Amino acid sequence: MTDKLIIFDTTLRDGEQSPGASMTQEEKVRIALQLEKLGVNVIEAGFAAASPGDFKAIEAVAKKIQKSTVCSLARAVKNDIEKAGHAIQSAASGRIHTFIATSPIHMENKLRMTPDQVLNRAVEAVKWALEYTDDVEFSAEDAVRSEIPFLVEVFDAVIQAGAKTINVPDTVGYSIPFQWGDRIKQLIDKVPNSKSVIWSTHCHNDLGMAVANSLSAVLNGARQVECTINGLGERAGNASLEEVVMTVKTRQDIFNLQTNINTEFIVPTSRLVSTITGYAVQPNKAIVGANAFAHESGIHQDGVLKHRETYEIMKAEDVGWGANKISLGKLSGRNAFKNRLETLGIDLDSDDLLNAAFEKFKNLADKKSEIFDEDIHALISDEYSADTAEIFKLISLKATAEINKKPTAQITIDRYGEELSEDSVGSGMVDATFKAIEKIVKSDSELLLYSVSNITTGTDAQGEVTVRLAKGGRVVNGQGSDTDIVIASAKAYINAANKILSKLERAHPQV
Numbered sequence: 170m171t172d173k174l175i176i177f178d179t180t181l182r183d184g185e186q187s188p189g190a191s192m193t194q195e196e197k198v199r200i201a202l203q204l205e206k207l208g209v210n211v212i213e214a215g216f217a218a219a220s221p222g223d224f225k226a227i228e229a230v231a232k233k234i235q236k237s238t239v240c241s242l243a244r245a246v247k248n249d250i251e252k253a254g255h256a257i258q259s260a261a262s263g264r265i266h267t268f269i270a271t272s273p274i275h276m277e278n279k280l281r282m283t284p285d286q287v288l289n290r291a292v293e294a295v296k297w298a299l300e301y302t303d304d305v306e307f308s309a310e311d312a313v314r315s316e317i318p319f320l321v322e323v324f325d326a327v328i329q330a331g332a333k334t335i336n337v338p339d340t341v342g343y344s345i346p347f348q349w350g351d352r353i354k355q356l357i358d359k360v361p362n363s364k365s366v367i368w369s370t371h372c373h374n375d376l377g378m379a380v381a382n383s384l385s386a387v388l389n390g391a392r393q394v395e396c397t398i399n400g401l402g403e404r405a406g407n408a409s410l411e412e413v414v415m416t417v418k419t420r421q422d423i424f425n426l427q428t429n430i431n432t433e434f435i436v437p438t439s440r441l442v443s444t445i446t447g448y449a450v451q452p453n454k455a456i457v458g459a460n461a462f463a464h465e466s467g468i469h470q471d472g473v474l475k476h477r478e479t480y481e482i483m484k485a486e487d488v489g490w491g492a493n494k495i496s497l498g499k500l501s502g503r504n505a506f507k508n509r510l511e512t513l514g515i516d517l518d519s520d521d522l523l524n525a526a527f528e529k530f531k532n533l534a535d536k537k538s539e540i541f542d543e544d545i546h547a548l549i550s551d552e553y554s555a556d557t558a559e560i561f562k563l564i565s566l567k568a569t570a571e572i573n574k575k576p577t578a579q580i581t582i583d584r585y586g587e588e589l590s591e592d593s594v595g596s597g598m599v600d601a602t603f604k605a606i607e608k609i610v611k612s613d614s615e616l617l618l619y620s621v622s623n624i625t626t627g628t629d630a631q632g633e634v635t636v637r638l639a640k641g642g643r644v645v646n647g648q649g650s651d652t653d654i655v656i657a658s659a660k661a662y663i664n665a666a667n668k669i670l671s672k673l674e675r676a677h678p679q680v
């Protein structure tokens with residue numbers, strides 16, 4: 170057994186399947202570059218056959234990424250595998266991840282195939298995939314409810330066909346750690362030539378055990394874990410990358426394994442993913458929650474001050490807390506700004522975009538003395554969202570709040586060069602602002618989520634707002650950032666309305 174644990178990140182595929190978390194191509198590339206910096210071994214960039222947008226996004230990620238392997242998911246269907254193969258063609262290192270369900274309930278009711286047909290199809294799929302890359306991963310969907318003898322038969326056959334990685338997923342999040350570890354152990358013991366492949370696990374968090382199940386699999390021989398940043402993912406999410414990685418690192422005495430993760434990029438990566446998807450991180454979330462390293466009780470604080478290890482098992486700075494160094498200030502010029510973007514892996518496609526972003530940076534620097542990397546990411550998200558779908562643009566906003574008076578908002582918005590103004594009262598300034606905006610944009614959509622978070626600390630920090638709107642089954646996220654949260658809220662609402670009205674193509678549309 171190798172002493173390396175392979176980290177397979179599926180934030181851009183499984184994570185993207187969270188409601189409303191679908192991303193544009195530019196957003197996927199930006200996250201992929203950050204994942205590469207973080208040091209993940211494999212980036213699952215999407216599901217090429219799902220939509221033309223997702224195909225293009227995988228292709229764009231494959232072109233940019235040099236160090237990590239770029240992977241596309243594909244059903245065990247010829248067309249899916251062809252699309253995946255083409256999407257990863259230009260990758261420095263490309264993988265096809267093909268899957269078929271092996272549980273009786275899925276085979277009978279979903280696939281309507283006999284076990285023999287499933288077995289043959291699995292082998293065929295691996296052979297088709299090998300025409301595009303020699304790095305082929307095979308997954309037995311719903312392995313948790315599949316029969317062990319059948320799994321052994323299928324895995325034996327796909328290994329003989331040339332699969333290099335065998336993934337055992339708990340697709341429905343049903344397993345218990347000791348049981349999951351035992352299943353992995355049995356499979357590795359029973360499958361012939363099991364030592365010639367990497368065993369992988371992919372666990373869902375429906376019972377809150379995705380990380381525990383993944384680690385139990387690792388203790389029983391799995392050497393690849395499929396996970397996502399912040400545990401994002403379908404339903405209750407996937408195993409969280411940061412928790413898996415930090416457990417293995419903190420408990421070397423138990424695991425004795427190395428990952429390739431540069432842990433000081435964990436918090437910045439978590440921030441970027443939550444900015445782009447609009448999924449805020451709960452404050453008490455392990456590793457990346459705002460309170461993960463905060464000691465409230467006096468006894469704890471006293472202990473930590475006297476001797477850190479009394480209450481701390483990890484160092485906050487090791488996972489990137491407090492690492493947000495001031496990167497730029499008011500006097501920084503265009504070149505310094507451009508260099509910083511390059512270091513952050515942000516590549517603006519045109520001089521126009523760069524100039525517009527620099528303009529925004531200067532405005533921000535007037536309001537806020539210290540500009541952090543997180544501020545720059547937020548500014549770029551803002552710039553791109555404004556650039557991609559512009560029916561409406563915020564021109565001016567005046568909102569007032571006074572005790573014992575109804576809050577009011579007056580807003581002026583540009584629609585294709587025409588200035589439109591409206592006002593409204595509301596239960597608060599944000600509510601009044603949204604009502605005034607809606608009078609102009611008439612998006613007629615339902616507000617599903619409104620969330621505010623601060624990008625860095627301090628009262629002059631930028632507030633970042635996500636507004637999630639739904640209309641006719643379509644769900645979009647709008648983002649806005651500003652040092653004033655009412656203005657950030659207005660920007661986010663207008664951004665979401667633009668997306669819903671312009672039908673901006675998401676890489677992987679959710680309908």
Ligand SMILES: [Zn+2]
Nearest residue numbers: 183340371403
């Ligand atoms: Zn999954």
